[in-house]
Amino acid sequence: MAEKAAGGGVQSVERVFELLELITDAGGEVTLSELSASTDLPLPTIHRLLRTLVMKGYARQLPNRRYALGPRLIRLGEGANKQLGALARPQLKMLVDRLGETSNMAVLDSDMVVYIAQVPSSHSMRMFTEVGRRAHTHDTGVGKAILAQLDNETVRNIVTRAGMPTPTEKSIGSVEQLLEELENIRERGYSIDEQEQELGVRCFAMAVPDAPTPTAISVSGPISRVDESFADKAVPLLRSAAQAISDDLNLAS
Amino acid sequence: MAEKAAGGGVQSVERVFELLELITDAGGEVTLSELSASTDLPLPTIHRLLRTLVMKGYARQLPNRRYALGPRLIRLGEGANKQLGALARPQLKMLVDRLGETSNMAVLDSDMVVYIAQVPSSHSMRMFTEVGRRAHTHDTGVGKAILAQLDNETVRNIVTRAGMPTPTEKSIGSVEQLLEELENIRERGYSIDEQEQELGVRCFAMAVPDAPTPTAISVSGPISRVDESFADKAVPLLRSAAQAISDDLNLAS
DNA sequence: CTGCTGTTTCCGTAATATGGATATTATTAT
DNA sequence: ATAATAATATCCATATTACGGAAACAGCAG
Incomplete structure (x- = not known):
């Protein structure tokens, strides 16, 4: 055929998911022709796929x-x-109980991180991050913890595609600054989001080792509460939580 | 061709979603051979589809x-x-503000209803229903409101497949009892869940007319607060909310 | 009513996914 | 430990499957 194209996947399947992603990107509603403009698939093909x-x-x-996303996707999502969240929640809960701040888990999804579980702190002033939300990698604690697990080449690609607001x-x-920071994180074993995403908010995060998908957990809160002495308590707890989740993932029933 | 098979959809796409549903049904984790037992697809085919x-x-x-569900599904979900929820939320909010009880929206997904939006009441004693949760049709307000929109034949199929706990x-x-109840609902224009799902909880629900997927909204709370005089206020409000959602859906930008 | 833009259906073509047979890797028994 | 067993992964010839150009069919604007 014309294009030398993909690797070894089923084309119709790849295309259908590409379409679903495009609909999502577009905010939930698209016309056929908008889709055919974004992909370079012929209209009849798109139509047939969507009809299915x-x-x-x-x-x-x-x-x-x-066309919009359908209700059955909700269940799959x-x-x-x-x-993923069920394994993590008990550990996140433990972090919140011991540290009193909101705890999150996120995975890398293409070039962004998606939050997949959260246990909120009881403080009225707390981070607001919804499950399912996507965020950049370079300005979040979980994002940087995840990037630090990857090689610099991959990191460059990710931030280039996703941008660095x-x-x-x-x-x-800048990418140079980021790579330097990642080196620190690798040595230290955990990442710090020092008001990089939002002023007044600090976050400690750590990667979950040997996760099937790059994954990290974090605790975050206002700088007034999340200070140096907080870190002393938080880091060992984060480490054991990450390890526990890793064990659960890998020995999973 | 061998089987006279499906209608006019793309087979690989249909199959791939069937597999995803099966994984979901199985609680999130399946082996290849379990899948090949549940479907009658040959192993290599399943493998290739999953690899994609x-x-x-x-x-x-x-x-x-x-094999388990992947993180990108979260975003699509x-x-x-x-x-769907965005359109409905303002109306649900209005119901809660005026009536003081929790309001939900649900859609029919195969043989069950899925809650897709909720605005909780401020009462500490309130319904606990999570978004994304599935429930039977015959014992919930939203479920019965939805069934009342369908013909008896379809209703029979649904409850037969889903069971009637x-x-x-x-x-x-029993199905007979249900069909009788649905007839009442059709005349009345709204459904009542009279402690059918949980003792002490009453719920009023109404279908959203002309929805692309069968959809209903409800308000529910403890029988002490949700009484006859509540119904007098609630029914007209439900009707206008359902109509407003319907308009939004159909004239959608 | 007429001309347009975007959506849907048709249908011959061949590229695509298919699945039987086979190689490979985990798992259990000896 | 080593061998038997069962599951998973890969190949590759075949034809069924999906493909997409072209043409019919809406909706809309003038």
């Missing part, structure tokens, strides 16, 4: 003729979420 | 060699959720 999705309930067709003046803005 | 999913991040392969002594236990 609609028939099975993984996409909906609105009265506008637009919840399933994926639960599967600087939400605060403390954010890391 | 794994490569793209929609499935994970555990160190056990087992959240997207689908948000898309009776969590309380008030629950409907």
Whole structure:
């Protein structure tokens, strides 16, 4: 065929998920022609693929003729979420109980991190991060902890594709600076988000070793509470939690 | 060709989603051979399909060699959720503000309902239903409201496949009884869950007209607060909320 | 009503996914 | 430890499957 294309996957399957991702990126609603503009698939092909999705309930067709994500995806998403989150939640809970700050778990998904589990702290002033939310890798504790596990080549690719916005003046803005920081993290064994994503918020994070997908956990809170003495307590606890999750993942029933 | 098979969808796509559903049904982890037992697809086919999913991040392969749902599904699920939920949330909020009880929206997904949006009441004693949760149709307010929109033939199929457990002594236990109840609902225009799912909890629900997927909204709370005078206020509000959601859905931007 | 843009259906073509047979790796029994 | 067993992964010839150009069919704007 024309393009030398992919590796060894089933094309229709790859395409159908590409379409679903595009719909998601577009905010949930797309027209056929918008899709054919974003991909370089011919219209009839896209139409046939979408029709299959609609028939099975993984996409909906609105009265506008637009296409949207279908309700059956909710269940699959919840399933994926639960599967990963269930293992982690007890450990995150332990962190919150002992440290009093919000704890999160996130995985690398393409070039961004997705939060897949959270146990909020009881403080009224606390981090607000919703499960399912995506964030950049270079300006979050979990993101940097994950990047530190990868080789510099891969890191470069990721941040190049995802971009490096600087939400605060403390954010890391260049790849060189990031690689340097990652070297520190590798030595230290954990990452610190020092008000890089939001002013006033500090976060300690650590990668989960040997996870099937690059994964990290974190605790975060306002700098007033999350200080040096907090770190002294937090780091060993993070380490044991990460190890426990790793064990659960790898010996999983 | 051998089998006269399906209608007009792309087979690999249908198969791949069937596999994902099976993994979800199995609680998140399956072996190849378990899958080949549940479907009647040959092993190499399943393997190839799963490999494609794994490569793209929609499935994970555990160190056990087992297959599980992948993290990228989380994002799609959240997207689908948000898309439907976003339209509904303002209306649900209105119901909670005016009525003081928890409000939910659910859709029919195969033979069960899935809750896709919720606005909790401020009462400390309130319904606990998580978004993403699945419930039977015959013992929930939203479920019965949805069934009442379908013809009896379809209803029979659904409850036959899903079963009719009776969590309380008030629950409907037979198809005949259910069809009778649905007739009442059709006349009345709304459904009542009279402690059928949980003792002490009453719920009023109404279908969202002309929804692309059968959809319903509800308000529910303890019978002490959710009484006859509550119904008088609630029913007109439910009706206008359902209509508003319907309009949003159908004129969607 | 007429001309347009975008969506859907048709259908011949061949590229695509298929699955039987085989090689490889884990797992259990000896 | 070593061998037998069962599961998973890879090959590759075949034809069924999905493909996409072209043409019909809506919706909309003028």
